[in-house]
Amino acid sequence: MKFRSAFLATMLCLTGTASQAADPIALRDMGSFHVGGRIAELSGLPVQDIVRVPGGPTSKLDPNGRYPVEQMYVQYFLVQNRKGKWPLLMWHGGGLTGVTYETTPDGREGWRDMFIRKGWDVYISDAVERGRSSFASPDIWKSQPVFLTQTDPWERFRIGPGAGSFDADPAKRKLLPGNQFPIEAFDAFTKQIVPRWLSTDDAVLAGYVALIDKVCPCVLLTHSQGGMFGFKAAEARPDKIKGIVSVEAASAGNLDKAPLLKSIPILGVFGDYIEQDSRWVAYRKSDFAYFDAIKAAGGSVDLIDLPKIGITGNSHMMMMDKNNREIAEQISKWLISKELADP
Template sequence: MASFQGSLEPLCRRQTFYIHPEWPRGIRTHLSGHMYVESLEPEKVTQPYPLVLIHGDFHSGKVWLDKPDGNPGWAAYFLKQGYHVYLVDLPGVGRSGKHPSSTGGNVAKLSSLTPQTVEQELTCPEKYPWHQASAWETVARHTQWPGDGRQGDPIFTQYMASVTRQTQAQEALSALLQRTGKAILVGEGTGCIMAWLTTDVMHGLVAGVLSIEPSGPPFGSARSRGRLYGHRAVFDPEVREWGLADIPLTYDPPLPKPQAIIPDPTVDRRNNPFFPLCEYTNPEDPRKSCFMQNPVRVTDGGEMIFHQLLHLRKVPHAVITAEASSHSIFDWATVAFMRQAGLQVSWLRLEELCIRGNGRLMFLEKNSDEIALVLHKWMARLPAVNQGMVVPAPASALEALPKPVPGPKSAPVPHMYNSGPSSIPAVQPQGMETQHQIEAGWQFV
C-alpha cells in the first residue's frame, strides 16, 4: 500500500491490467480492441459503488491522476472519499495502443488538437475574440484555468504533453463492468457517449451516469462557422444520428434499421434515417433551437408518444455544465432530448451552485475539487446497496443538490411540468400549438 502520485495523494492499492483482448482471425496477429485499466483501491472502501472514469477526445486515463499545475486530480479526490476508482485508456488511445489496421471501421476517428486550438477552445478562450466578438456569450467568465493558458506557460506545456472509440469502447467497458460489478460511470466529452453506450447494454451493472459536458447537441453541432458558437443547432445527418451516439442505442418503439432506409433526396434534411425530427425553439429564449423528436403518434386522448431510450431510462443520470464553457450554450438541448426520451436527469449548472469561472476542462482547473464535491453529493443520493453494504447519504448532500427530473414516458396535451424560471422544454413539435416544458432540476430537497 503506497501513495500513487506523491505525498499529497491518498494511500491506495494500485493494480493495472488489460481488458477484453481480441485476436483477429486470419493472417493478422496483432491484438485488437484491448483496453488498459488502472485500479486504485483506497485503504478503506467506504462507498458502495466503484467509479469508472472515462476520458474523452484528446486525453487518456492520465487526465484524472494529476492536473497540469501539479496538484492532485479527481482520482485522488474520490479515493479520499472512499471510492474504488478505475481509470481507463479507451481502445486505440494511450497505453491501450493501436495498430493502424486493428480497428477497421468500428472506431470513430479520433480528433486531434493543435496548440492554437487548445488556447482558443480550452485554456484561454476568453483571450481570443471571433471577428471582434465573443466566440460564445459566456466565454469572458472563464477565470479558473491555472496559469495564463498560452503556449510557453509551463502549465500549458504540461497539459499539451498529456493530449494524445464507439463500438470497441462499448465492448471493452462492458467487459470491465463484468469484472468490477455494479459501478458509477463518469465521462467527459466523448467519454459520456461511451458511458451511455455501455449503460445501454449493461444497465443492470450501472448505478448511475455522470456526464461532464457531453458531446452535443443531438443530431448536429452548435458551431455556425469557425470558432463561433451559435444558439441555433446546425443539423448534420452524420453526427449523433441516434440522438446521443453515432452507433445504435435501444429505443422503444424500436427504430428502423439503417440498411432498410432508402434515401429520398426530396425529404427535408431535418429528417435523419431514424427519427422524424422537428426544429424546436426554446420558449424561454427564442434565440435557442435544437432538434427533437416529433411524436411517433398521438393517441385519441391527445397523448404524444415518443421513442424512449429503453435501457438508459432505467439508470439515473446527471449532466454537469460549466459557466464559461461553450457547452453553456447547448447542453440544454442534450438534457431536453434525454428527458424527452424518458431519462431521469439532473442538470447541474455550476453557476447555479455558486461555482463560477469554469471552462471545458473543469476537472483540471483551480477549483476542480469543488466540482468533484458536487459529483460526490449527487452520487450519495443513489441507492447505496451493493453486496450487503449500506452507506447512508449525508444530510448535507441531500440539502445541496436538486432532485433528478424524469422525462415523461408520454406527454399529455396540453400539460406543464412545474414550469418555472429554470425550466427547459421536453418537446414542442413544429405545427402543434401546445408547449411542453419540464423543470430543469433546480428543486432543492
Template sequence: MRNGSSSLRGPLLACILAGLIATMPAEVATAAETPAGPLTIASQGSFFVGGRETRSDTLSTLPAYAPSGTITVDQVYVRYQIPVDARRPALTLIHGCCLTGKTWETTPDGRMGWDEFFVRRGFPTYVIDQAGRGRSAVSPVAINAVKMGRAAPETLPPVVSAGHEPAWAIFRFGPEYPQVFPGMRFPLGAQGEFWKQMVADWAATLPTPNPTVPALSELARRLDGTVLISHSQSGIYPFQTAALDRTGIRGLVAIEPAACPDPAKDDMAPYRDLPILVLFGDYVDLVPRWAPRLKLCRAFVAAANAAGGKAELVLLPEIGIAGNSHMLMQDTNSLEVADWLAGWLDRHVPARP
C-alpha cells in the same frame, strides 16, 4: 457581465493571466484544496478488458519483424486503486478526445487529480485508456498495407490531432486563441504541461460502436457494480453501454458530453430508474460548438425522466461554482467540483452494506 463583446480579451490579458498563475506559489494554489495525510490504499494494479485477435500480413514493413501474424486489438487498459474498507460505489473514469487517462491524474499545475481525490473519499477508482489510445493499442495494419502497396492511399485511416489553437476554444479557455474568458479557472500558467497530454485520436478508425463501449460493459460486470463517469467525446459511451447491457451499471455521470442520446431517435427505456447526472461548466452558451450540445442534453434529460428515469442536468455556475472550462477536472477549483460530485453520488448511488 457575460456577453459576446465583454467576454473577448486580447493576447495581453491572456499573457497577464498566465503569468499571474505561473508565479503563484504552489502552497497558495494548493493548500486550501488538498486533503492532508498520506494516501492509504488496500490495493492497486492494472488489467485489460475487451479485445479481439486478428491476423494480418501487413503487421510490419521492417525486415527485423515478420509482416504476418496475429495481434490483439480493441482492448481497453484499466488502472485501479482500492481504498481500505471501501464501501462507496466503484467509479470508472473515462477520458475524452485526443487525451488519455492522464486527464484524471495530477493536474497540469501539480495539484491532486480526481482519481486520487475519490480514492481518498472511499471510492474504488478505475481509470481507463480508451480503445486505440494511450496504453490501449492501435493497429498498424491499414497504414502498412498502403506502404507495402497492397492498398490505395485513400484507404489510410483518418487520424486526428488537436492543435493548441483550435483546442483552446474547444476546451473553452476563451472564445478563440489566445483570448480568455473572464474569471476562467483553468491554470493557464501550466498550459505547456496540458498540451503534452494531447495524443493522436484514432477513434474514427475503430468499429462502431467504439470498442470501448462493450469493454465498459465487461468491466461493469467484472466489478459487480460501477458508476461510469465520462468526459467530452466519451460522454455518449456510458449511455451506449447502458443500452447494450445494464448489468453492473449503478449510475451514469456525463461531464460535458459531446453528445447525449437523442430522444427523437433513441429508446429511453435503458435509462429508467438509473441515476444519471449530466454536468456542464461555464461559458457554454458563448461557444457555438457547445450550445447545441447542451440543448440536446436538456432534451434527453426531460425525455428520460418522462420515461421513468432519474436524470438531472446541472450547470455549475447555476449552483454557485463559476469559471469552469471544459477541463473542469483540472481547473483551479477542480476539487471543489469533485467534492460536490462526491456529495451527489452519496445522495443518488447507495454505499455498499
C-alpha cells in the same frame, strides 16, 4: 494484507504533491490489467528487410500473422475504508487518456485521489486507441488518426474566447473573464493530448462494455466523448450501472434506447460560457433531449449548472480547473443523496 496496505499508503503519500491533503491514502490493493480486444489476422503482405537497431544487422519483418488489437488498459485503486457502494469508473474525453483524472497539469490533486479519499474504489482506463491501450496498423484500421494543435483545446475547451484567442506567446493569449483553468500549465496540459481515430467507436465501446462485465455493478463518471460511451454502455448493460455522472457529454446515447436507463440515477454537470460557443450549445441540447427521453420513461436526471449555483469560470476541463475540489464536492454530495455512497 495489513502490511501491503500500509506499504501502499506510504508509497502514495511519498509520491503525492506538496499541495494535496497531508493524510496518506490507504489502499487495500492497486494494480492494472487489459480487458477486451480481438485477434486480427493479416496475410498476403510483403516481407521487408529492416534494421531494427542503428548499426545492427538486417533482419526480416514479416507483417503477416495474428495480432491482438483493441484491448483496453485499466488501472484500479481499491481503498482501505470504502464508502462508495460500488466501484467508480472514470472515463475520459476525446484525444485524451485516463491522465485527465490524475494530478492536474499544475501539480494539484486530481479527481482520482479526491474520490479515493472519499472512500471510492476507482478504476481509470485509457480508451481503446489511446494511451496504453491497443491501437492497430493501417492494414487493420483503414482510417487516419486525428491530431490536435495547441490552438484547438484553448479555443474549444472554453479557456479562451474562441477563434484567434490563442497565441504561441503565453503573454498574448486571451482568456475568458474569470477563467478557472490553470493557464500557466496549459502547455503541460497539451502534452497529455494523443491521437484519436474517427472510425473506432464500436471498438472503444466494446472495450468499455468488457470492463463493465469484469468489474461492475458500478458507477460511471464520464467526461466529454466519454459521456456518449457511458450512455451507450449503460444501454447495453443497464442492470450493471448504478449511477452516471456525466460531465459535459459531447454526445448523448441513442434516443430510442434512453428508456433503458430509467432505473439509473443520472447527474449532468455543465460549466461556464457554454452559450458563447455554438458547438457546446448543440452538445448540451443533445444531452437534454436524451435526459428528457429518460425522464419521460420515468427515470431520474438531475442537473448541476455551475454558474447558476455561483460556481463560475469553469472550462470544459473542470476536473483540472483551480476549483476542481469544489466541483468534486458537488458531485460527492449528489452521490450520497442517491445512496450510492455512505456519508
